[in-house]
Amino acid sequence: MNTTQHDAPRRYGISEQVQSTNEIERTCESIRQLGYGVIDGGYSHEQLATLADAFDRTQESYASRHGGVDALRSIDEHDTIRLPLAHDPAFLELATNGRILDICSRLISGYSVLNQQNGIINPPNGKQYNQGAWHRDLPYQHFVSSRPLAINALFCLDAFTLQNGATMVLPASHRQEAFPSDHFVKTQALSVAAPAGSFIVLDCMVFHSGGVNTTSKPRRAVNHVYTIPLIRQQINLSSALGDDFTDDSKLRRLLGYDVREPGSVDEYLARRPKKP
Template sequence: MNAVTPMPRYGIREQIQSETALDTASESLRLLGYAIVDGGYDAGQLARFSDAFDGALAKLYAKYGLEALAAMDEQNTIRILMQMDPLFLELAMNANVLEICKRLIGGTIVLNQQNGVVNPPLGARYNQGAYHRDLPYQHFVSTRPLAINALFCLDQFTTDNGATFVVPASHKQEAFPSDLSLPGFQVQVAAPAGSFIVLDCMVYHVGGVNRTAKPRRAVNHVYTIPLIKQQISLPTALGEDFTQDRATRSLLGYDFQVPIDVEHYYGSRQR
């Protein structure tokens, strides 16, 4: 590791210690609410994800119809992407992302959702193009994250194709910033393909406008404490036989389903 020249300072008796890229990302998440994390994938792996994403989108349109999806404003979102192609379970299990989640959330982590997201070309509107938190409608702050968002950049995120804007440190303030101040606060996060833009889910953020002629594709993951219900029940959607790996089943929420009666509750206690 390269030596770091200490910044000039005085009156400082305590300092955060960061020695690795994951240390720095964790520090950035705690202080600013966002960071860019390398996914660790090579060009061949990225190509596989890209082809699988396009195939999943084609399956979605074939199954439900583009017009029907557009009527629900769902034409640019692929819900439970790993259900369309199990390859995307690899993304949800990314070691760097899970390590950051463990550091910031601590304890047991559950995948709340995995959705493919398309930012359409030529400035078309899409449903991520409005400011929000990924725990929407919540106006509170906590001493540590309850949920982490990991947005996988299947394509490079640039200022031209609608890279995500964030309001740094807004996970520490309950209310949304004023319209007068917001333009000066927001930061656009450009990131290379194959990386994750990782957010504290209480950071206000928005997808930018894609002014290019190509769609900008991403895969969004939200990881939470088990107390927060999943967007869609992954165990129900994926089925009992999707995986038998114990750690994977825990992450996907198989161990945290709401018992339907007292007998099922007793069964969970026995396990």
């Protein structure tokens, strides 16, 4: 229920207040304050079924293309699909979800670049997987910034529940440089349940972890990280996708075509805008 003038919390001595009047603004406020939020992706049951089919097909073809499941398991990559948008256009649509790009435009100064997209499988029956440890999505970094440098949008292809390993977060840990004490982690960690079709959106500096999936079915998700252009992509998308992947200028900017490193001084100078 929306808060109105009549049921607003009592207060005094307050002359300034953040305004959040719609789902996008409320999610942004939650991310700023707590480091995370949940928002519906706007997909129908039919669209979710199409995405689920695409995920399962891509998982199978991805393993075949990269040496098989055993080869991927030997490098702890068997529960991950790297860059699924290169395999199926359904995942490109997911990476350009209008609600997520709106959130990124409000939280990240300037414009954002898609740093990575990965399909993630949380295996059944309590098996460990590589996302089941506390981390930031800018790993090994122990600093905080006044504005987000990167946003994580984790798409819940399946519902995230306490039973199948819902993502755990340490609220407001994006405001503290060091990882909290073990006691704080044990007492303050929260599991974020979310329905299928929603995004769990994080400030990438908030500490989080995948939970343990105790059910008999794998829990599927697609992770996206959007960053300021200064941060290097996990995979160089312009090289991976090829220069003729798209001629849409906005999509090329999102995918990082505009921030490729010059290979020489001549190439750098050729990119400099000419003065009128």
